[in-house]
Amino acid sequence: MTENEVKAILSGVKYPNFERDIVSYDFVKNIEIKGDQIAIDLEIAASSQEIADELRANIAKAFSDKGHKNVVLNLKQPQAPKETSSRGKNLAPSIKRFVMISSGKGGVGKSTTAVNLAIATAMQGKRVGVLDADIYGPNVPRMMGLENEKLKSIGDRVTPLEAYGVKVMSMGVILEPAQALIWRGPMIIKTIEQFFGDVAWGELDVLFMDMPPGTGDAQLSLAQSVPVSAGAIVTTPQTVALDDAKRGLDMFVKMRIPIAGIVENMSGFICPCCNKEYDIFGKGSAEALAREYKTQTLGEIPIEEGIREGGDNGKPIVFHQPNSETAKRYLLAADRLWSFIENNQGDNADIQPTNH
């Protein structure tokens, strides 16, 4: 056999779950032929054992189909990341569960959702905290009416603020501006670790983490610092927004954060005059996405003046108008989220991120 013949056979082996073959991905690093023995060095980017096993089996089959049994495969893969996802380390051991509220793009209502879900969960008797992890645009304190509160400390630790039965802390408030500047640099993990050590949260059943938009360093660093038990994606129903939502969901899959569901925000409009619900952006489109990612729609939250007003004035709708349709939907979403957290033992290992 020649090297080219070996390459031709390898070109017929697809990388598991992808359309392209392992040669075109440049995973084949070396081929050595000695008599009838073929030695192949393969280096892949995935740390997954399943992918390695599947590749081994497929390569062995491709060669044995052509009558070659004597193939030695030296497969190199990176070490599995130790500290990501729900089984990772916990820098804040007094907090039992962590929920990441994320979105592919900005302005879709993450902070509004995080605040109202947190209060709804507290209204159901849980010990709840909200972490505003958006250091560039921290607005959770304002949404909860805490923007003028001063932080207090006990010893060298900062006590979280509190409103509506929820403990609140904002990274943007506690971190020095200079730290914010190095946020994207190599100091990021250290900064987050320090942050968790600096805050006296006390015992909490759940901490909601309101993330900056997108899928960047903050998400990754948090997922490596605390065991994230659930991720929820906030999106608006327009198709363009759904593409962004996919990116957020893929991020959860890659970080092995269990996906609790999708909140479709600004889904329909409830008229304040007649209480009739109007479909503006096309309601219900998150449902197909939820099915694709084997998850659920946690709630469809309408566009409502009271939501924006509540946000601007620090009077969250779920607390101040608990009988409104919107408040009921937040309460239901919080319920669904809580059941997911209680019941979910698995992870997303069987979902493949789509390629963007």
Ligand SMILES: Nc1ncnc2c1ncn2[C@@H]1O[C@H](COP(=O)(O)OP(=O)(O)OP(=O)(O)O)[C@@H](O)[C@H]1O
């Ligand atoms: N369902 C809704 N009805 C009416 N207004 C809403 C609704 N959801 C959010 N808003 C308003 O839209 C604006 C953006 O919401 P919010 O700040 O929660 O988004 P975000 O995703 O956190 O944004 P960013 O990406 O900048 O952090 C706010 O003024 C908020 O009050």
Ligand SMILES: [Mg+2]
């Ligand atoms: Mg926000």
